[in-house]
Amino acid sequence: MITKIVKGGDMRGLLRYLQGPGKANEHTAPHVVAGDRFLMAMYSADLLEKDDAVDIASYLDEPRRAFGTEVSTTSYIQEPDTGERVKTGMRPVHVWHCALSLGASEGQQGDERWQAIAQDFMDSMGFTETSGKAPARWVAVHHGQSAGGNDHIHIAASAVREDGTRWEGLWRDWVKAQQVARELETKYGLERLESREFDASERSITFAERESSQRAGLAVPASKLLASRVRATAVASTSEAEWIRRVRRDGLVIKPYFAKGTTDVVTGYRVALRPDNYNGKIVFFGGKRLGQDLSLPRLRERWGEPSVEQSDAASAEWQAAFRGRRDTVQDGRETRPISAKAPGVSAEKLAEFSERLTQVPMTDRGAYADAARDISGTLSAWAKFDPANGDELRAAASTLARSAQAHRRTDAPGRRPVASTMGTALLFEQAKHAGKGKIAAAIFMQQILKTAESVRDFHQASGNLREATRVHRDVVARLQTVPFLGYAGSTEKTSQAAQHQSPADVARSFADVGAGAPDVPAPGLPPAPSPLPRPLHRQPNPVNVERER
Numbered sequence: 001m002i003t004k005i006v007k008g009g010d011m012r013g014l015l016r017y018l019q020g021p022g023k024a025n026e027h028t029a030p031h032v033v034a035g036d037r038f039l040m041a042m043y044s045a046d047l048l049e050k051d052d053a054v055d056i057a058s059y060l061d062e063p064r065r066a067f068g069t070e071v072s073t074t075s076y077i078q079e080p081d082t083g084e085r086v087k088t089g090m091r092p093v094h095v096w097h098c099a100l101s102l103g104a105s106e107g108q109q110g111d112e113r114w115q116a117i118a119q120d121f122m123d124s125m126g127f128t129e130t131s132g133k134a135p136a137r138w139v140a141v142h143h144g145q146s147a148g149g150n151d152h153i154h155i156a157a158s159a160v161r162e163d164g165t166r167w168e169g170l171w172r173d174w175v176k177a178q179q180v181a182r183e184l185e186t187k188y189g190l191e192r193l194e195s196r197e198f199d200a201s202e203r204s205i206t207f208a209e210r211e212s213s214q215r216a217g218l219a220v221p222a223s224k225l226l227a228s229r230v231r232a233t234a235v236a237s238t239s240e241a242e243w244i245r246r247v248r249r250d251g252l253v254i255k256p257y258f259a260k261g262t263t264d265v266v267t268g269y270r271v272a273l274r275p276d277n278y279n280g281k282i283v284f285f286g287g288k289r290l291g292q293d294l295s296l297p298r299l300r301e302r303w304g305e306p307s308v309e310q311s312d313a314a315s316a317e318w319q320a321a322f323r324g325r326r327d328t329v330q331d332g333r334e335t336r337p338i339s340a341k342a343p344g345v346s347a348e349k350l351a352e353f354s355e356r357l358t359q360v361p362m363t364d365r366g367a368y369a370d371a372a373r374d375i376s377g378t379l380s381a382w383a384k385f386d387p388a389n390g391d392e393l394r395a396a397a398s399t400l401a402r403s404a405q406a407h408r409r410t411d412a413p414g415r416r417p418v419a420s421t422m423g424t425a426l427l428f429e430q431a432k433h434a435g436k437g438k439i440a441a442a443i444f445m446q447q448i449l450k451t452a453e454s455v456r457d458f459h460q461a462s463g464n465l466r467e468a469t470r471v472h473r474d475v476v477a478r479l480q481t482v483p484f485l486g487y488a489g490s491t492e493k494t495s496q497a498a499q500h501q502s503p504a505d506v507a508r509s510f511a512d513v514g515a516g517a518p519d520v521p522a523p524g525l526p527p528a529p530s531p532l533p534r535p536l537h538r539q540p541n542p543v544n545v546e547r548e549r
Helices: 011-019 037-043 049-065 111-125 173-188 208-213 222-236 240-249 296-303 308-323 342-357 365-386 387-403 422-431 433-438 441-461 464-478 492-500 505-507
Strands: 002-008 031-035 072-078 085-092 095-103 136-140 152-163 252-258 266-272
Touching: 002 173, 002 433, 011 049, 011 095, 011 136, 011 152, 031 037, 031 085, 031 111, 031 422, 037 049, 037 152, 037 296, 049 136, 049 152, 085 492, 095 111, 095 173, 111 136, 111 152, 173 252, 208 222, 222 240, 222 266, 222 422, 240 252, 240 296, 240 308, 252 308, 252 433, 266 296, 342 422, 342 441, 365 387, 365 422, 365 441, 387 464, 441 464
Parallel strands: none
Antiparallel strands: 002 095, 031 136, 072 085, 095 152, 136 152, 252 266
8 A cells, every 4th residue: 555645725726626626637536535523524414516615625634723723844945956955944744634545456445444434544643533532533535547557545644633632643744654654555455566575665646747758759758768768878988977977868858966055065966858858858867756767875885995096087077967068078988889799798697797796695685775776877879779579678667776776885995896798788778780790689688588587586585476576577588579680690590509508608708799690580599487486596694695795
């Protein structure tokens, strides 16, 4: 069960929204399903009308008006140039709005069940008499499924109790709400939210963002597109400065967040599509908002401890991006053509990477999240290189990106191993589409599949069977159907021989593939392991194996 909390100062506006048609005309048959005895007696039998919404809002807000109790918080705006938060005053937050939403697969719950869930939720949140204090007035409204088919209710409550005192749960309420939701999932047999149970989460797409992306003609929401492109450039880069240049060369607008009171200490970044690609507007998304793995501290982990020269180079590129100037380096690594040996070397490094992951204990959540991030970035780069298979590659990359969203402590730069998928991502980032004949796609795909299977097995060992099934279905099975028209080495003889060699031997055998390979489709890859659940091919290792630093 997902909880979403918004606080404001317009109770009448909130109730009129809940009674109205909604942002996408998704509200149908709005009616009260829970509240105190007065509200249930007066309004539970009929559909809500506009006048009813106004009357309920007035009833909920009555104690605050009668006692003159004010509930407010500091209001901030973000300074557009530096990204610094600037205090603008105070704003009212006496209106507490919480949506409780279930997955579409759980179907409709019915009014009686929602009434019980809402009552238990508000009891646990401390709004009712069960808190040992005067109750705060609240109402729960059900108005049909969301645009995505999710059954849900909206709770509108006053943060002022009937005796004029403030509800004390206003601060950190979102943490308490998630704890209560977990308890109710168990009590009512609801599906457990994976982001809480397995310490990972993926940002939801707002209706406004989805609508803006559709107007701009984007196949996916802007934030998803940005995350894919930022992840691909990050995996292909060896330094922060190179990554900044790659992002800008990819047609994105990137700006730094400076530490408070400075214009040279960069603590984060925000990125946007160019205005001509997004309805004539620049809409920025912070790195961490795109994904846990895309925050600047997480990205810096993979590039290692920078030298003084590298720090100065990154600072110079950030200043250029901040001021809208050209890159300070015009002949960086990202501008150079790939060498003839690059495909073979990249394949060998990728094989080493996938083999090394099989030795990592399944208790190391961070290692598997990093692996998912790197393979997702590699697939995103491949999708740009191969438009014909772009949709399939991007879909697989998006699924793996979910597995990269692990909450963990950020390590210092250089403390986590540098992923050897970098060469593969670099290959697809810089190779021209006409160079397909120099790349043995089947070999790269074989190692990517091996890594994806390791990520799948990690989810299964962790008990997250839903995510394991998703990775198996949307990554492993999907990628096995991708045709390799025009790539090198796509003969049945070569593919069958590859099945009986070690990953490193396979990579080396393709190191010298030339451009004259026959232009024929590759045969299907070896079949995937049997559908889940299935026995793991290796057991979780309880010993804390020291990872390569």
